[in-house]
Amino acid sequence: MAQRPQWSMWLKEWRETISRDRVDELVLRLRGLGFNQEIPYLGFRRKPLVDHMYGGIPRALTAPEWARIKPHLVAWMTDRRERRQMWERRQACSRRLKTFTDALGIAIHSAPPHTDLPLPLDIAKYPEIETILNLSEAAYVPVDAYAELLPPLLERWSAEAKASLRALVVPSPPILAPTSQYSTRQATRDELSLARSVFRCSGCRGTFHARELYAHPCLYGQAVDIGGMLPYALALDDGRLPRFECSAVESARLIHYDGYQPWSTSALRYYGNVAEHIIRLCDKDASVARIADLENCATRLVCRICSVRRRRVLVMNWLCAIDHIIDVHPSRLHDALQKAPMDVSIAARQLDQAYESRMQREQVDTLGWECSRCLFGRLQWLGRADVMAHMQSKHGTASDFDCHQRADARRPESMPVLLLANALKHTEDHDAWEREWMWHHRRRFGYTDLRQGGLEEV
Incomplete structure (x- = not known):
């Protein structure tokens, strides 16, 4: 009776040894099938293969059994190869998103003052930018490559944002044909420029005019839980290859911009x-x-x-x-x-x-300040001192001209x-x-x- 625990320990070690030998044999055979590049992504202990239904079995691998399980393992490794390639594309997209963000910062800094400017995540959704993000990893895309592409996209975003607000506005009764200079201005009015263009934000319960909403942080909804998102890079120690629920570009955008969604009017109601x-x-x-x-x-x-x-x-x-x-x-x-x-x-x-x-x-220190170079502070309610500290550490300057208060914060x-x-x-x-x-x-x-x-x- 006293030796039973020792026999149990020996039996456990024997089964583990056979299981390791079987996994090593499977790894050699998978290398011979052309999956040599996927083996490092199984992790140091080959845990995904050990947990596979045909992997860590305490039984020696025979030729008939290999012929029977080979199609299943090939399909499994092919799926892991596709997921690994998806991860590599996402990491390449993340690096390009950083270059794109730097290029947009240059375009924003050179834009005319008092212009309704978007965040990088607003412009990254356009097909022109997605085409660049989907290029092969070997393609080199410098910051200057976006110089001619960004100004038209900035104008397009501004037009689309105004169109989204106009879609919420209930228009006034039609105006008769103009007969004077005053009535001409009346007939050609823009609904968004009138005092009646009042919207209520369901996020902060604030009331704003149309001109104050283009930089309002509540309209950048964080629809994705950051804690539940995929990690930034693969961890090679456990061999996990999480599956994507979206494209590589979309996943890279989510992780690069902390899960924030582009500007939207879904949180607004017209009053x-x-x-x-x-x-x-x-x-x-x-x-x-x-x-x-x-x-x-x-x-x-x-x-x-x-x-x-x-x-x-x-x-x-x-x-x-x-x-x-x-x-x-x-x-x-x-x-x-x-x-x-x-x-x-x-x-x-x-x-x-x-x-x-x-x-x-x-x-009294007011809130709602943002950096004019990179729009830092757009998604938060920061004081002027916080934004000045960011400019000193990030851009090496703390000029008053590079710091401004958002339109929604300047509301009287x-x-x-x-x-x-x-x-x-x-x-x-x-x-x-x-x-x-x-x-x-x-x-x-x-x-x-x-x-x-x-x-x-x-």
């Missing part, structure tokens, strides 16, 4: 009907009013639902009114807002100016202002709604004379 109603409340024509016309507008709006006559008024500009309707009163578009009286508008503008000057004195802050009656300056006089507002928006409330009610008669 032009809300913007049109609010623009009309500001005494503007929604069919021709542009963003600059509303930014220079001194009109303020009051929420009739959140306000109490002679006690408090919730005042907001046109941008904030759009957010307020979408988030708070989505079913009360036509009766929630009204034009604020002159004294209330003046008090609200003074409070806004005091808030902006206070923010400037405190030098739109927050409502709560104006309370002078009689409510004591804390015990505030109700629960007012106390909660003052707690969350400590610098967005003030006191004024509301003896006239603060609301216009409706």
